[in-house]
Amino acid sequence: MEEKEILLMKGNEAIAHAAIRCGCDGYFGYPITPQSEVLETLSVEKPWETTGMVVLQTESEVASINMVYGGAATGKRVMTSSSSPGIALMQEGITYMAGAELPGLIVNVQRGGPGLGTIQPSQGDYFQATRGGGNGDYNVIVLAPASVQEMADFVDLCFTLAFRYRNPVMILSDGVIGQMMEKVVLPPFKPRRTDEEVIRECPWAATGMKGRGKNVVTSLELQPAAMEQHNLSLQRKYQEIREKEVRYEEYQTEDADYLIVAFGSAARIALKAIEMCRQQGIRVGMLRPITLWPFPTAPIAELSKRVKGILSVEINAGQMVEDIRLAVEGRTPVSHYGRMGGIVPAPDEIVGAIEKMRK
Amino acid sequence: MKHEIIIAGFGGQGVLSMGKILAYAALYEGKEVTWMPAYGPEQRGGTANVTVIVSDESISSPILSTYDVAIVLNQPSLDKFEPCVKPGGMLIYDPNGITVPPQRQDITVYRIDAIEAAAEMDNVKAFNMIVLGGLLQVCPMVSDENVQKALRKTLPQRHHNLIPLNEQALRRGKEIIKR
Numbered sequence: 001m002e003e004k005e006i007l008l009m010k011g012n013e014a015i016a017h018a019a020i021r022c023g024c025d026g027y028f029g030y031p032i033t034p035q036s037e038v039l040e041t042l043s044v045e046k047p048w049e050t051t052g053m054v055v056l057q058t059e060s061e062v063a064s065i066n067m068v069y070g071g072a073a074t075g076k077r078v079m080t081s082s083s084s085p086g087i088a089l090m091q092e093g094i095t096y097m098a099g100a101e102l103p104g105l106i107v108n109v110q111r112g113g114p115g116l117g118t119i120q121p122s123q124g125d126y127f128q129a130t131r132g133g134g135n136g137d138y139n140v141i142v143l144a145p146a147s148v149q150e151m152a153d154f155v156d157l158c159f160t161l162a163f164r165y166r167n168p169v170m171i172l173s174d175g176v177i178g179q180m181m182e183k184v185v186l187p188p189f190k191p192r193r194t195d196e197e198v199i200r201e202c203p204w205a206a207t208g209m210k211g212r213g214k215n216v217v218t219s220l221e222l223q224p225a226a227m228e229q230h231n232l233s234l235q236r237k238y239q240e241i242r243e244k245e246v247r248y249e250e251y252q253t254e255d256a257d258y259l260i261v262a263f264g265s266a267a268r269i270a271l272k273a274i275e276m277c278r279q280q281g282i283r284v285g286m287l288r289p290i291t292l293w294p295f296p297t298a299p300i301a302e303l304s305k306r307v308k309g310i311l312s313v314e315i316n317a318g319q320m321v322e323d324i325r326l327a328v329e330g331r332t333p334v335s336h337y338g339r340m341g342g343i344v345p346a347p348d349e350i351v352g353a354i355e356k357m358r359k
Numbered sequence: 360m361k362h363e364i365i366i367a368g369f370g371g372q373g374v375l376s377m378g379k380i381l382a383y384a385a386l387y388e389g390k391e392v393t394w395m396p397a398y399g400p401e402q403r404g405g406t407a408n409v410t411v412i413v414s415d416e417s418i419s420s421p422i423l424s425t426y427d428v429a430i431v432l433n434q435p436s437l438d439k440f441e442p443c444v445k446p447g448g449m450l451i452y453d454p455n456g457i458t459v460p461p462q463r464q465d466i467t468v469y470r471i472d473a474i475e476a477a478a479e480m481d482n483v484k485a486f487n488m489i490v491l492g493g494l495l496q497v498c499p500m501v502s503d504e505n506v507q508k509a510l511r512k513t514l515p516q517r518h519h520n521l522i523p524l525n526e527q528a529l530r531r532g533k534e535i536i537k538r
Binding site for chain 1: 386393423
């Protein structure tokens with residue numbers, strides 16, 4: 001039995017270690033602050049000498065995502081990571097993956113935008129992540145870690161979801177969780193799949209035609225009727241994901257008069273604000289979406305029936321607040337508090353926003 | 360028990376690594392810990408700061424607006440973080456280069472001549488360990504043994520010959536910190 005050693009590391013480092021340990025076959029990435037430690041850690045760990053995992057610094061983010069497309073087409077567990085502007089460059093590849101129904105992991109350690117923006121933390125890519133981000137009707141499964149431990153734990157979970165649904169999956173993190181060090185227990189080592197296992201588990205993949213017909217991996221279909229059927233099948237898959245894969249956590253919602261909805265680093269900061277509010281006798285609770293898509297619409301709708309107001313805390317101009325309003329359907333007032341441009345809200349600002357709601 | 364600490368100074372003073380050694384020592388102590396740097400251009404010539412939280416219980420926000428302890432190692436950091444110390448909290452500063460000393464009466468102010476002491480030791484790089492020694496003298500949250508363990512962990516193997524010097528710096532810091 002492997003001893004469960006408690007380590008101290010950055011979120012970005014945890015992603016890299018978790019990738020090696022979960023049997024990842026290949027990582028393709030290009031450096032960008034604040035996520036460069038993913039590639040740096042992989043380069044130090046040299047997994048190609050141990051598990052055989054490929055680690056490649058590509059010439060661009062466009063190359064990275066297309067290498068992920070290629071690796072995924074052969075049934076391999078492949079991934080990339082970047083930060084906001086780099087993820088913007090990858091959108092073509094991601095929509096192609098969604099169209100071709102390819103599994104893969106994309107990690108976005110967000111920084112402030114728009115454009116090249118800043119290198120400090122942000123959650124400004126919520127819309128891009130949860131609405132697909134590229135062209136066409138598609139969704140990417142999006143998980144938002146709120147700790148270094150979740151950075152480590154979500155890598156294997158994301159690969160599992162990606163292959164279960166043959167769909168790209170994104171870890172939507174940010175510069176706080178990526179750069180912060182805290183305690184983490186890394187997952188146990190899991191071997192990479194053998195070629196036989198890949199052929200057995202991925203009958204759709206381009207694994208060589210021995211004993212079977214052609215497997216074609218493409219997102220192109222020139223016959224509209226066939227393309228509509230493909231879209232309908234994708235939509236059925238997305239509906240199944242909505243029904244089965246919603247993940248969230250509730251904190252002190254039992255007696256809450258006010259509800260904060262926040263994800264990732266904003267949820268950590270909001271937790272501190274909740275401690276401060278409760279010291280003042282204001283009963284505040286929180287729902288933390290872990291999956292941003294599919295969004296925890298039903299539990300938020302349920303909670304909206306018994307609170308006096310909901311505050312969406314995001315490190316952006318107010319994006320998730322739209323999904324909350326769709327869930328709440330006007331049953332209770334919904335406000336937003338956020339900062340932009342790489343400024344992270346402090347706990348007392350959130351307390352102030354709650355106090356404003358009470359007036 | 361919970362210590363919410365900000366360490367701030369110029370980039371290159373070893374602010375982040377001092378925080379890292381404290382964080383590792385807290386890990387070995389069995390505490391919960393977060394280490395959150397203000398990363399980016401601030402590391403190059405401007406001010407650098409890191410928030411370290413050491414707690415018996417799980418930690419919510421790694422980012423704070425008020426602190427139990429502020430360790431400020433230049434004037435801009437003193438100006439920025441003196442108002443953020445909680446009433447009854449603690450401020451530690453090195454007077455070297457400080458033109459406007461701390462003013463607050465509702466916090467405990469400690470002074471540590473660490474730049475001077477590092478120069479006396481003929482090793483400017485010992486500066487941050489002198490400051491850490493001072494912190495642990497007035498706010499003992501981790502044992503000396505775990506600080507030594509943290510030093511061995513965070514210093515690359517090729518620099519392990521410097522561990523005795525760092526330990527000497529920690530001891531010096533404990534001696535020279537004063538109110």
